[in-house]
Amino acid sequence: MSASSHSYHHGNLRNALIIAAAELIERDGTLDFSISEAAAIAGVSAAAPYRHFADKEDLLGAVRQLAFMGLGNVAKQTADQHPVTSIEGILAMGHVYLKYAREKRVFFSLMWEARADIDERRENPQTEHNGFMILVDRVSAFCQAHGTPQINPTQLATSLWSLSHGIATLEANQLLDIFDRTVTAESIFDDSAKRILASVFASRPW
Numbered sequence: 001m002s003a004s005s006h007s008y009h010h011g012n013l014r015n016a017l018i019i020a021a022a023e024l025i026e027r028d029g030t031l032d033f034s035i036s037e038a039a040a041i042a043g044v045s046a047a048a049p050y051r052h053f054a055d056k057e058d059l060l061g062a063v064r065q066l067a068f069m070g071l072g073n074v075a076k077q078t079a080d081q082h083p084v085t086s087i088e089g090i091l092a093m094g095h096v097y098l099k100y101a102r103e104k105r106v107f108f109s110l111m112w113e114a115r116a117d118i119d120e121r122r123e124n125p126q127t128e129h130n131g132f133m134i135l136v137d138r139v140s141a142f143c144q145a146h147g148t149p150q151i152n153p154t155q156l157a158t159s160l161w162s163l164s165h166g167i168a169t170l171e172a173n174q175l176l177d178i179f180d181r182t183v184t185a186e187s188i189f190d191d192s193a194k195r196i197l198a199s200v201f202a203s204r205p206w
Contacts, residue, residue, distance in 0.1 A: 014052040016042040018062045025063065025106050035059060060110060061117055067107040068128040071100050075131035079138060085145035087197065093135050094164040094189045101168035102185075108168070132161060146201055156200060163192050 020041035024033040035056045036046040053059040078096040082089030101108040126133060139160070140153035170176040171185045 013042065013044065013048065014062075016044075017049050017052065017059060018066055021059050021063050022066060022107075025110075029106055031060065031106060031110060057116060061115070063107075064110050065128060067104065067111050068131070070104070070107075071097070071111075072130035072134070074100060075134045079134050084138065084141045087142070087194075089138055090135075090142060090160065090197075091190055091193060093138060094160060094193055095186055097131075097161070097164045098168050098171070098185045098189060101172060105172055108172070112165075132157065135161060148201060151200060156196075159196055160193055163196070164189055 017038050020038040021033065023041060024037055025031060035049050035053070038059065039046050039049050042048075049059065053062070074096050075093060078092050079089060082092055121128065136154050136157040139157045143149055143151045143153055143156070167176065167185050167189055176185060176188070177183050
């Protein structure tokens with residue numbers, strides 16, 4: 001995207017800078033850019049970003065929110081393609097997480113790095129993690145449909161998310177298949193997720 005396409009009008013500079021930073025990360029595959037580089041892509045002076053961001057970390061925090069928004073959007077699109085109470089929908093949510101981590105590697109790292117604002121992020125996680133909340137809703141509907149409303153859907157969703165996150169992290173570090181070169185991220189997730197669900201719904205062998 002050219003600098004001219006980032007022309008901003010009446011208060012859109014903040015968004016233009018976030019998009020510019022995201023484009024730099026996408027282009028170079030690294031977080032090692034300067035705030036002045038983002039300003040140049042947005043078509044403003046090197047001093048202009050400081051009207052909206054205290055420093056680069058502040059700008060990266062906004063980019064992280066954009067990355068979570070992107071994950072939430074693809075999670076919703078994926079969820080909408082499957083029946084609300086289907087196990088296929090739950091498995092597809094894991095797959096979309098793995099795909100996002102694979103295709104947006106640097107953004108995925110930024111999303112989960114322990115940075116200076118970790119305490120603030122823990123206070124209201126729902127504001128960023130709408131993709132996870134979609135998974136919670138799916139798991140809750142699944143539990144209701146299969147006669148186990150007493151199960152804590154957030155806890156079960158956390159188990160499934162932790163599984164997909166661990167697999168994604170190992171794959172990103174090229175260590176997932178260190179012991180078995182035939183495995184894939186999706187196959188491990190499917191097998192393990194079905195085992196988790198089978199342990200919860202003991203009478204139903206998924």
